Amino acid sequence: MPDAVVIGSGINGLVAGAMLALDGWQITVVEASDRLGGAIRTDTEVFDGYTVELMSSWHPLFVGGPAFAELEAELSRRGVTYLNTDKPTAVACADGTALLSTDPDATNAAFESLGDLSSWSSCMAEFGSKIDLAFGLLGTDFWRRSAAKFGWTAARRLGRRGVVASGAELLEPASTWLRRDFESPVSRALLAPWALHNGLGPDDASSAFITKVIAAALSQGGMPVPEGGGIRLVDALVGIITNNGGTAVTGTAVTAIEVDGKRVTGARLADDTVLSANTVLASVGPRALYEGLLGQAPGVPAEHVTAASKFTYGRAAMQIHLALSDPPAWTDAALGEAAIVHVLDGLDSVSASVNAAWRGHLPARPTVAVGQPLTVDPSRAPDGGGLLWLQLQELPREVRGDDAGSIDPGDGSWGPATRDAFAERAIDQLRPHITNLDAAIIDRLVLGPAELQDLNVNLVGGDPYGGDCRAHQFAAWRPLSSATGHATGIDGLWHIGASTHPGPGLGGGSGYLVASRLRDQRRRRRFGRRPTGRSSHG
Ligand SMILES: Cc1cc2nc3c(=O)[nH]c(=O)nc-3n(C[C@H](O)[C@H](O)[C@H](O)COP(=O)(O)OP(=O)(O)OC[C@H]3O[C@@H](n4cnc5c(N)ncnc54)[C@H](O)[C@@H]3O)c2cc1C
Structure with missing residues (x-):
């Protein structure tokens, strides 16, 4: 009997599996597809002699995130090497071209030639002074005590009026920001498309905030990729799981999650085998979870089922x-x-x-x-x-x-x-x-x-991003408007993946947040203290 079954081998499932495996958990990863990695799919057969990332390719979110910080030594031991560039992005638009560099002098020169140096500099200086809060907001588990600590830190740093003003900044559309602050159509075209990479458009609420986060991340961190392709990362994460007693099976779909009252008891596979487990992490969409895998399980809160039925794709x-x-x-x-x-x-x-x-x-x-x-x-x-x-x-x-x-x-x-x-x-x-x-x-x-x-x-x-990422279905409202976080209302069953907070991308954020929480719970139990985070929250 594994300690935990992870449904789906995308970045979040593998990050969670690897972190828990290193904490001594026996992990079984079950993957429906014939390959592990989810939206990381490196192919060497489609073009002879070429290594092609069929889907996701760029890893700045992973390298800049907490999962990498935690797993870096184990990954590097298993051969993962990140390569990088000082020229992460550029634009070719109707009005000209421009290039954004990790070298501040080069980027400043580019914006100077566009007549937008002061706008770029003041944006980065102002945003840079609270970038830890911006990343903190995107990486916070809203349903743990640490969220209150984060809120307190933000309030102390920004003050009451500052928090309110930051709220407006957080909601501003990129098109409003870019038209107001940047003169050159080339500067605007350099920055605006980055909103797309979080599933937004430049007229959507919060697209200015997301674009600033990405611009700051790229201009500081470049555009890392694993040497040889994302498969190297997948293999290493799976290696951490299997080297610590776990398994990963492919070509096997989980068809149902087994529940006894309000507690998860395992996962049923396509051939009707049941993997018994007290903990299950499901990296699937909300409808697949509540309408499919959980079926009509009586213990599932009705408001979650209703909220899942309203979840929309992008x-x-x-x-x-x-x-x-x-x-x-x-x-x-x-x-x-x-x-x-x-x-x-x-x-x-x-x-x-x-x-x-x-x-x-x-x-x-x-x-x-x-x-x-x-x-x-x-x-x-x-x-x-x-x-x-x-x-x-x-x-x-x-x-x-x-x-x-x-x-x-x-x-x-x-x-x-x-x-x-x-x-x-x-x-x-x-x-x-x-x-x-x-x-x-x-x-x-x-x-x-x-x-x-x-x-x-x-x-x-x-939809590459596991659901509409506009503000009404993001942050505290992702995955469900009934504000569940990663909990499901069923003890031991956790919802992870791009459909859940902090959303899509290769950061592995939801896997990291849930694994951290489970690890903390188990440590508290080991030391005889009551666990504080029950998975049935919400
Ligand atoms: C074309 C494309 C390009 C992208 N480019 C980038 C990029 O360059 N950089 C970036 O940061 N992000 C990129 N993204 C976004 C990023 O790749 C995804 O948000 C992220 O990989 C999603 O990870 P996940 O953990 O949610 O799981 P997923 O990658 O969605 O994997 C989930 C896995 O679960 C399996 N599964 C589902 N249901 C079951 C079941 N019932 N039983 C067993 N297995 C099941 C699926 O087969 C799948 O393999 C891209 C996405 C796409 C689609």
Whole structure:
């Protein structure tokens, strides 16, 4: 009988499993897919000689987060090496190009040439003075005593009026902030697309805050990736679990969570085997948990079931992978050195594209995030070759129309014709910026919303972020508006993953928070003190 069953081997499940394994727990990870890692899927077969991150690729959230700080020595012992770049991001927009660097002089020079140096400097100085509070807010478990301590620290530092003013700053949309504080359309286009990487759009509440957090993180921490691909991190995390007596099984779905009254007793697998356990961590969406795995279990609080039924998913994504015979020849050669270049018209096109997606329309001028993995890890392609990881994040989950009026939405289901026509629209946007694109493409792979969901059942409708990330479904309201945190109302059953606080990304935040809590509980029990955090909270 394992001490804990972890359902799903995404970053959160593996971080939690590894932390608990190091604390002496026997962990069993059960993964439905044939590969471990969830949205980390490194592939060496799709293009001969190339290492491709089919889905997530960039690890600044992990390297900058608490899970890495805690596991770093164990990971490095198992061969995980992070490579980095001093040029994390750049933009190519209708009004020009710009590059953001970890070298403050270079970034200041870029903003100076755009006429926005004082805006950038004062933003970073002001935001930088409370960046620990910003990261603290994103990393706090709202349902533990430490949250009160965090609130107290913020109140003491900022004062009553400061807290209220920070609330307004926290809610401000990026478009308002960028139009007010930055003169140049290039500065705005450099920063605005980063809101997309947290599932937001530039007109959404809190998108200024998220964009500032990301801008500060990139300009200080660069764009780390594991040498050889995310698989190295997955293998090492699984190694920590198995080296400490645990197991990880693939190709096996958990079909039900077993509950006795108000207490979890185990997980039922597809072949009807039951893994008995007093602790289960479920890295699935809220509907999959409350409507699927828990079924009609009588002990589950009705308000959680109702709240889960109201959980909504966000926009869809598309990944396009291009194997190139040569490095991309950017018209502005400096862009060839940036890890991620956003290619777009400008701030307005991001707003329009996000709005189109929410209306069910294909955007006419989508924002293309052009990832260049070789700028950080040259080992991922044959010598002299090129590799592009393109991400599109302004897609409707169901297609009802096309803002450009040229793609037939068909039955709305993202079939191959819609997928490939839209991929071609995105690639076409790169042509003015990358002069050798057509000549250099050896092979391409397009993963539309349907293919993403096929790879990972948690990516419902191709939503890469496990649910709508707008303010009403974030922080204290993630995963449920009934404010459960990671607790489920069933003792011993914990909800983790991108659908839960602190949301999506490779930080492993929810796995870290729940594992820390479980570890503290067990330590308190060992030393004969009453546990303070019951999983049935909420
Ligand atoms: C295309 C794409 C690109 C991205 N790029 C980046 C990036 O570069 N950097 C970044 O920080 N973030 C990125 N993200 C976001 C980030 O990858 C995800 O938010 C994160 O990986 C989600 O981790 P998770 O722990 O929620 O689990 P997931 O990765 O969603 O994995 C959950 C696992 O649980 C399994 N599972 C579900 N139900 C069951 C069941 N009943 N039984 C057994 N197993 C089950 C699934 O098969 C899956 O493998 C990207 C996401 C996508 C989709």
